[in-house]
Amino acid sequence: MSRAIHGTLFFLGLLAVWQLAVMSGRWSPVLLPGPYSVGEYLWGAATDGTLSEACIVTMRRLLIGYGIGLLLGLPLGMLTSTSQFFQDTLGSLALGMQTLPSVCWIPLALLWFGQTETAMLFVVVMGTLWSVLIATDTGARSISPIYARAARTMGSEGLHQWTRVIIPASLPYLISGMKQGWAFAWRSLMAAEIYVTILTGFGLGHLLHYGRELSAMDQVIGIMLVIVVIGLAADKLLFSPWERFLHRRWGTGLLQG
Amino acid sequence: MIDHSKLQATASAKLVVDGVSKWFRTARDTVHALDNVSLDIAEGEFVCLVGPSGCGKSTLLDIIAGLTKPDQGRVLADDQIVAGPGRHRLVMFQESALFPWLTVLGNVLFGLKLKQELSKQDRLQIAHDHLKLVGLEKFAHANVHELSGGMKQRVALARSLAPDPRVLLMDEPMAALDALTREQLYGDIQRIWETRRKTIVLVTHNVREACCLGDRVILMSPHPGRVREQFRIDLPRPRDINSIELASHARAVTSALKGYLVSGAEE
Numbered sequence: 001m002s003r004a005i006h007g008t009l010f011f012l013g014l015l016a017v018w019q020l021a022v023m024s025g026r027w028s029p030v031l032l033p034g035p036y037s038v039g040e041y042l043w044g045a046a047t048d049g050t051l052s053e054a055c056i057v058t059m060r061r062l063l064i065g066y067g068i069g070l071l072l073g074l075p076l077g078m079l080t081s082t083s084q085f086f087q088d089t090l091g092s093l094a095l096g097m098q099t100l101p102s103v104c105w106i107p108l109a110l111l112w113f114g115q116t117e118t119a120m121l122f123v124v125v126m127g128t129l130w131s132v133l134i135a136t137d138t139g140a141r142s143i144s145p146i147y148a149r150a151a152r153t154m155g156s157e158g159l160h161q162w163t164r165v166i167i168p169a170s171l172p173y174l175i176s177g178m179k180q181g182w183a184f185a186w187r188s189l190m191a192a193e194i195y196v197t198i199l200t201g202f203g204l205g206h207l208l209h210y211g212r213e214l215s216a217m218d219q220v221i222g223i224m225l226v227i228v229v230i231g232l233a234a235d236k237l238l239f240s241p242w243e244r245f246l247h248r249r250w251g252t253g254l255l256q257g
Numbered sequence: 258m259i260d261h262s263k264l265q266a267t268a269s270a271k272l273v274v275d276g277v278s279k280w281f282r283t284a285r286d287t288v289h290a291l292d293n294v295s296l297d298i299a300e301g302e303f304v305c306l307v308g309p310s311g312c313g314k315s316t317l318l319d320i321i322a323g324l325t326k327p328d329q330g331r332v333l334a335d336d337q338i339v340a341g342p343g344r345h346r347l348v349m350f351q352e353s354a355l356f357p358w359l360t361v362l363g364n365v366l367f368g369l370k371l372k373q374e375l376s377k378q379d380r381l382q383i384a385h386d387h388l389k390l391v392g393l394e395k396f397a398h399a400n401v402h403e404l405s406g407g408m409k410q411r412v413a414l415a416r417s418l419a420p421d422p423r424v425l426l427m428d429e430p431m432a433a434l435d436a437l438t439r440e441q442l443y444g445d446i447q448r449i450w451e452t453r454r455k456t457i458v459l460v461t462h463n464v465r466e467a468c469c470l471g472d473r474v475i476l477m478s479p480h481p482g483r484v485r486e487q488f489r490i491d492l493p494r495p496r497d498i499n500s501i502e503l504a505s506h507a508r509a510v511t512s513a514l515k516g517y518l519v520s521g522a523e524e
Contacts, residue, residue: 150354153322154368154420155344164367168358250357251402 033218038225041218050207051226057201058189059230065121066185069128070178076129077136077177078162087137094133102127102188106195115198120189123196127188128181135177139170172250175242182238186231204230271456272298272321272424277330279316279482289481290316293330296475296484301454305471307464307510309518313482314460318426321458322348334424344368347422351429353409355401361388361412362397368420387415390449407438411445418453427459431466440498443469447495464514468506469498476510478517486513 015035021027022034029037045051080091105126106119113119143166151165167174193205204223211219246252274296281288291313298304306314319325321332323342332339334346347368355364365384369375375383388394391411396404404412410430417425431439447470450457461467467474474488490506497503 144354146350146352146354147356149324150348150350150356151367152324152342153344153346153348153426154416155342155371156367160371165356169356171358249360249400249402251400 031217037218038222042222054202054204054207058203061120062185062189065124066128068125069132069181073129073132074136077133078140081137081140094130098130098134103191106192115196117200119196120192123192124185124189127184131184132177132181135173135180139173143169172246179239271300273333275331277320277327279328292481292483294484301456303450303457303472305467305474306460307467307474308477309479311479312477314477315428318428318460322346322426344420345422346424346426347417349413349417349427349430351432355409355412357401361399364412365416365419372420383419387419391415406434424456429461443498464510465498465507468503469496474510476513485517
């Protein structure tokens with residue numbers, strides 16, 4: 001309970017500092033709107049449906065792109081971890097591609113696909129795929145060979161060994177890889193939405209972009225807050241249950257209680 | 258001390274190691290791990306392989322398990338050539354090979370789930386029975402990391418016994434445990450072996466442990482790995498590791514072991 005109180009007090013404190021900074025009058029309200037006017041914008045956008053529509057458009061792109069990235073990255077990572085040939089070829093490519101910030105894919109995506117949904121998805125997939133691939137590869141390589149040996153003597157082989165031994169054994173690495181992939185997907189999608197203007201859907205990135213065009217600082221800050229909240233919520237809803245399971249089973253992270 | 262007439266197995270041999278040789282090739286040279294090793298192990302016999310490190314005893318166990326292929330020779334289990342690992346020959350490893358993603362019960366059930374002929378009810382019953390056998394029935398739903406080293410090896414023992422293998426292969430299962438826990442496990446293993454009568458092959462570098470557990474102690478020497486001498490231990494069970502009779506057996510094995518180490522150094 002006291003943790004909830006600490007958290008609440010901390011964020012109320014941040015709001016108070018923000019309000020005080022606005023009230024000091026040192027900065028123009030155009031550049032630094034107060035919490036109240038940002039709240040007013042968010043309320044308006046929420047009630048007229050702009051916000052929910054943008055959230056749905058953004059989340060749909062994110063989930064599709066992230067899903068494709070996972071579906072490609074997990075098996076390819078397994079492949080590079082088991083075969084020297086694929087490690088030397090695909091593995092090296094993945095390492096190189098991972099160092100490329102996903103924003104750098106946008107010019108290429110625009111020229112190839114134009115101002116379309118495909119361009120958007122392409123950037124998200126490129127942002128997700130390589131980090132998921134590398135995390136999976138690392139995970140499958142890091143498991144102690146004794147697990148596979150023990151499983152083999154008990155009669156486990158082939159697909160059974162993959163699904164019941166190798167994948168569960170590398171779960172800690174897979175989860176952190178999926179989490180990292182999620183973070184990359186989220187960043188690349190925001191970059192794509194700010195740069196790629198398309199008519200098929202108006203996402204959060206677009207709202208941010210037009211906030212700047214219209215010098216509507218309350219919109220810019222409001223949308224940034226929404227993006228932060230979505231990121232936090234995804235972490236809590238998608239990954240926290242898995243991480244708690246891992247900590248309980250593997251006995252890791254005991255310092256956090 | 259060596260009684261060759263008694264070393265001939267009378268019961269039908271369950272395991273036959275027939276002229277097995279093995280070389281390991283590394284980038285720099287080739288290590289001759291096993292040289293023409295032959296053994297007959299009777300049904301229900303408890304055999305201990307003893308020797309200094311590098312004598313190939315763990316390699317031999319891996320070959321019997323089917324995890325490693327011999328370069329020459331063959332292993333027969335119940336007159337069938339061993340071509341790969343199989344659940345009739347389960348291995349208990351030195352370090353805990355328990356799966357951390359499963360509970361204690363889940364670990365014991367792992368091998369049982371690979372036996373199609375069992376119903377779900379049977380599997381649960383067998384798993385619980387085996388946890389009871391090793392005295393851990395209260396820990397069925399515990400996570401592996403919550404157990405002590407000795408408890409982990411007890412679970413590993415239950416996991417190896419539950420699918421009812423014909424042969425149990427143990428690769429230094431007590432090496433990482435403290436002396437007191439080890440002594441408790443010696444008692445447990447003897448008690449379980451008395452009731453379940455598995456053929457057991459145990460690899461160890463601890464001569465006393467071998468004399469305490471084995472019907473027969475097989476002494477191996479390194480470079481290349483060979484069977485040098487066999488000792489039959491005819492002591493009543495359950496045996497106490499600290500008894501004087503056991504110590505005299507152990508002394509005989511140890512002095513033979515030292516003899517090979519000295520002569521090995523002169524070669």
